[in-house]
Amino acid sequence: MEPVTLTVFFSYLATLVAGGALGRIGEGITEEVVKLLSTLTDTTPRAQNQLETFIDEPDDERNRERLAQSVAPLLAANTAALNQLTELMDKVKETYSVRGEARVEGDNYGQVIGVNTGTITQTINNHPPPPDPQAQRQQQALRDYLRTVRSACQTLQLGQLDEAEAGARESLRLDHVYVRLHTQTTRPDKADSSGSPQTSLEELKRRLEGSHTPTTVTVLEALSQSHQSHPARMMLLGGPGSGKSTLVTYFSLCLVGATLCHDHGDTTQPAGGWLAAIPDWQHGHLIPLRIILRHFADSDAMHKAPEGSVTLLHTYLLEHIQQQLPTAPAVVAALTDAMATGQVMFLFDGLDEVVGEPRLTRVAETIRAVAASTTCPILVTCRILDYQASPVRQLPDFRVETLAPLNRPQIHQFVDAWYAELARTRREMKGTVASLHTLIDTRTELRDLAQSPLLLTMMAIVHAGKGTLPDASALLYYECADLLLRRWRHEPGSPDLVTQLGLNPSSFSEKDLLGMMARLGFVAHTQVAADDLARTTDLPGSTVFQELQRLFAPHAANDDQRRDQLASTMLHAIATRNGLLLKYKSDDGERYAFPHRSFQEFLAGYHLKSRPNTAKECLNYTAAIHWHEVLRLMVGYQVLHDGELERPFDLSCKLLGRSPLEQILAGELLGILGYERAERTGLEPTAVWQQARERLCTIIEQGRAPATPQPLRIRAARTLATLGDPRYPTTPAQWQAELAQRSTTFGQPTGYFCSIPAGTYAVGGWGKGMYGNPDHPAVPHALPEYWIARHPITNTQFRPFVAGDGYTNKSYWTPNGWEWRTSEERTAPHYWDETRFNQPNQPVVGVSWYEAMAYAAWLTGQLAEALPAGYELRLPTEAEWEVAAAYDGRGNRRMYPWGDTPEPDADHAIFTDAQGNRLGAAAPVGVCAAGSGGVRGGRHG
Known part of the structure; x- marks a missing residue:
């Protein structure tokens, strides 16, 4: 006989439970099996729930299958439990003459437990019931639906842009080019099994020497970890084009492939199987339910719903699936059953693309309702800035992860x-x-x-x-669009598009095609927040046709019939050729969308830059954060492609007089423009750059929530870095000037250096209640007068040390430090070339104690003539650091650098919040000015 899976064994057990046969083999055996399974599933809530469901309804074949899938890998990893189960099955064999043995079998779907059976000589009258016809219909409908999902996910959507003749060739496959994406969360160090003091000291030594390089956690690894002890709830953040939607699509493809192979007999799969293609995912072949939120927000179900709910989602699913399959009710019924047992992976993609009320609130309510009603894992994606700007998008109890570059x-x-x-x-x-x-x-x-x-x-x-x-990114979008449109116009096997239109190529070219696409991109982006009835980036076919009518009117010489003919020909070309605007069907007819929101943003910006009064028109959109990327791309194209500087300069000047958000945008646009480029063209940028720096410094140093929350201050500081951050010295002359004007008033620094007078200070002994700690009381510590910098050393300040002789001049280094530098062949800090860590006004990271000491010695040499007699630049001692932070100008000791109250919040420090939100990199220095006692940094906790 062939091996029989756990499902078969559970069917025997179910028969005993349901049929009163316990008396014949003893209740003890069945109870022992149930007890074993209960212990085995104790740490896996989903499997535990499935066991309880099995005991309540042992005749339900689906319950047996689900329990088998969950228990199989647990048994495969637990030899003792496997042996115990074997013994129990031997007892069954003795009673029923079942000849066989339990063992682990491997197949394409992972580990299964089998029993090699012989002949069952004792007949059991209580057979499992025959298959339910309705359940069979639902499973057939679900299989058909999953195949449509697989078809939608397996083609690389952006790959459609690479060839105009793609229709005659095999599509590019997403699973052939996908690269696993990581979060910015570092993987915790594995605890040493020996626990020896020597090992701990060696690890500490590696950290101090900068030899410790943490690795980051992949997205699916983080999601799997979240789903271990409780249902996963994850918010995945990323910038434009960071791979959020592609990850959702790829994950859906792999899960749907695994489900089709395991549950529905499909054989198409990559080498090793679909689950092997997502090795960081540890929870098997759940059914993926990918919800593109802009479609959900624009559905009839959403229009009619008074509030978000699970019912609203079910109504939308029925509405959405009916567009593809006539068996939609059966599909939704099957999905509902799977949701009830935790067998669905919810993937809500693009929360940032739902803009305006009441849609955004209803979508958020629906996601929260799903989270409250199911044990299924949930992943939501959103752009970083949109998430930070909207409390509605900040879903409670969702772990927040950010994609790494x-x-x-x-x-x-x-x-x-x-x-x-x-x-x-x-x-x-x-x-x-x-x-x-x-x-x-x-x-x-x-x-x-x-x-x-x-x-x-x-x-x-x-x-x-x-x-x-x-x-540059703006030029890259242009080149891609230009390449596409050229190939689209000259598609092999078809007449030239301009010839089909009957237009003179000298009066209608690729530039005109690009202008038409740009107008459509602008219209689509305008509708993102036009009113409550249009919240998506997609365009109805009727809107596209009307826009084409308007755009072709100048070429039709007041002939409406000719105009409509041109518009119809162009719309057909867009719909049937491999164009920049992609067609799909919805419940209200044909709709058109760009393959990625960033294309839409570039094209919207391209349209705006062609307007007669660009700056004036742009000011209508600058207060809305979802227009900022449009304007950055527009200015990038104007400056780098057109050589147009005056209009971007004019727009930036106007923005400096508006809100803090718009002032930050002004700084970003000036950074794209570039000071030297502006100066060469006679724009006299000095005063404008100075004004921009002052505005940004005010936002950073005086901004407080809610008007200027921490994310906005961080964005302001990052922008300031591109314009030249004036808050710290970088050149020898600036260092000398700061030393010359150093303050002598404790707690009231007027420049870069803070003065701490000589005296005896209480150090240590921290604890709540007036800092009392009877076990470790504070001790008096005498300190001479010293000065301490307001900010940590930044990358800009460290750069001359790296570029000069800092890593080649032995005189700067301690003997052990030089030996370490030589053996490590170190020529720069860790992460020095990584964009996430090497921005100008971030504190330098990845430096060892040796490197920090060498830098201080180098800087002392650079400024020897400006230093007071007998002084040097060095790292502060622990006591010096504590006194600088703990004491105010009157000599009073405080719990926090800002006083005894309030407790730290996002205005005072940067830390992982209750939802797990984190930066994933050091913040620019000085963005938590409220948390400063004169000494300022991006305080992380």
């Missing part, structure tokens, strides 16, 4: 996979994989762009098509 191995893995996929599908390529690797490795600006999955994909598209690359 792609690192060098990930970038090169993608490039290799991309060109391999182009070769597999026989695309023509002007570029080569080796040349793209070289470009990314040798051009810093391209390496920075390549950290974005979307921009890296764009780079691969443009490079394969043209053999070269631009060096």
Whole structure:
């Protein structure tokens, strides 16, 4: 006989439980099995719930299957439990003459437990009931639905841009090019099993020497960890093009593939199986339910609902699936059953794309209602700035993770996979994989762009098509759109598009096509927040047609019939060719959407820059944060492609007189413009740059929540870095000036250095209740007069040490430090080349104690003539650091640098909040001015 899975064993057990046969083999055996399974599933709530359901309804075949799937890997990992189960099954064998043994079997779906059975000589009259026809229909409908999901997810959507003739070729496969994405959360160090003091000291030594390099957790690893002890609730944040939606699509593809293979007999799968393609996911083949939130927000169900709820979601699912399958009610019924047993993976994609009320509130209410009513795991994606700007999007009890930029191995893995996929599908390529690797490795600006999955994909598209690359994101979008439109116009096997339109190529070119697409991008982005009835980035077919009518009117010479003919021809080309605007069907007819929101934003900006009075029109949108990326891309294109500086400069000047949010945007636009470029063109930027710096410093140093929350201050500080942060010295002359004007008034610094007078200070003994700690009382500590910097040393301040002889001049280093530097071959701090950590006004990180001491010695040498006699620059002692933070100008000791109250919040420090929200990198210095007692940094806790 063939091996029988656990499901079969549970069917025997179910028969005993349900049929009164316990008396024949003894209640003890059945109770022992149940007790064993209860112990085995004790730490896995989902499996525990499934066991309880099985005991309540032992005849339900689905209950047995679900329990088997959960118990199998637990048994495979627990030899003692497996042996105990074998003994219990032997007892059954003795009574029923079942000849066999329990063992672990491996197959494509993971570990299963089998029993090699012989002949069952004792007949059991209580057979499991025959299959339920209704359940069979539901499973058939679910299989058909899952296949439509697989079809929708397996094609790389942006891959459609790479060839106009893609319809005649095999599509690019997402699973062939996908690269695992990481969060910014570092993986905790594994505890040493020995626990020896020597090992602990060695680990401490590695940390002090900077040899300790933490690794980051992947997204699915974080999601799996969240789902271990309680149902996962995760909010995944990322910037534009950071890979949020692609991750959701890929995860859906793998889960749906695994489910189809395991439950529905499909055989199409990659080597090793679909679950092997997501190795960080540890919870099996759940049914993925991908909800694109902009579609949900624009549905009839949403229009009619008074509030968000689980019922609203079910109504939407029925409405949405009916567009694809006539068996939608059966599909929803099957999904509902799966939800009830924790077998669904909820994937809510694009919370940032739901804008305005009451839609946003209803969507958030629905997600919260689902979270409260199911044990299924839930993942929600959202852009960082949209999440930070809206309390409604900040879902309670959701773990917050932020996507990390792609690192060098990930970038090169993608490039290799991309060109391999182009070769597999026989695309023509002007570029080569080796040349793209070289470009990314040798051009810093391209390496920075390549950290974005979307921009890296764009780079691969443009490079394969043209053999070269631009060096700015706005230019990259333009090149990709231009390449697409050229191929679209000259699609092989079809007449030239302009010829089909019957227009003169000299009066209608790719530039006009781009202008039309830009107008549609602008209209789509305007509708994101136009009113309560239009919240999505998609356009109805009727709107697209009306816009095309308007755009073709000048080419129709007042002939409405000709105008409509041109609009119809163009709409057909958009719908049937491989264009920049993609068509899909919805409940209210045809709709059109751009393949990524960033395309829409670039095109909206391209349209705005073509308007007669750009600055005046842009001011209508600058107060809305979802327009900021549009305006940044617009200015990038104006400056770098058109060489147009005056209008961006004018817009920036106007914004400096508006709200703090718009002042930050002004600084970002000036950073794109560039001081030297502005000066060369005679714009006289000095006063404007100075004004921008002052505005940003005011936001950073005086801003407080709720008007200026911490994320806004951090954004202001990052912007200030691009304009030249004046809050700390960087050149020798600036250092000398700060030393010359150092304050002598304790607690009232007027410059970079804070004065602490000589005296005896209480140090240590901290605890609540007037700092009392009887076990470790404070001790008096005598200190001479000293000065301490207001901010930690920044990357900008550390850079001359790296660029100069800091790592080659032995005289700066302690003997042990030089030996360490030589053995480690260290020439810069860890993370020195990583964009996440190397921004100008971030505190330098990845430095060892040796490097910090060497830097202080180097800086002392640089400023020897400006230092007071007998003074040096060095690291503060623990006592010096504590006194500087704990005492106020009157010599009073405080619990916190700002006083005894209030307790720390986001105005005083940067820390992981109750929802797990974290920066994932050091904040720029000085963004928590309220938490300062003169000494300022981005305090992390």
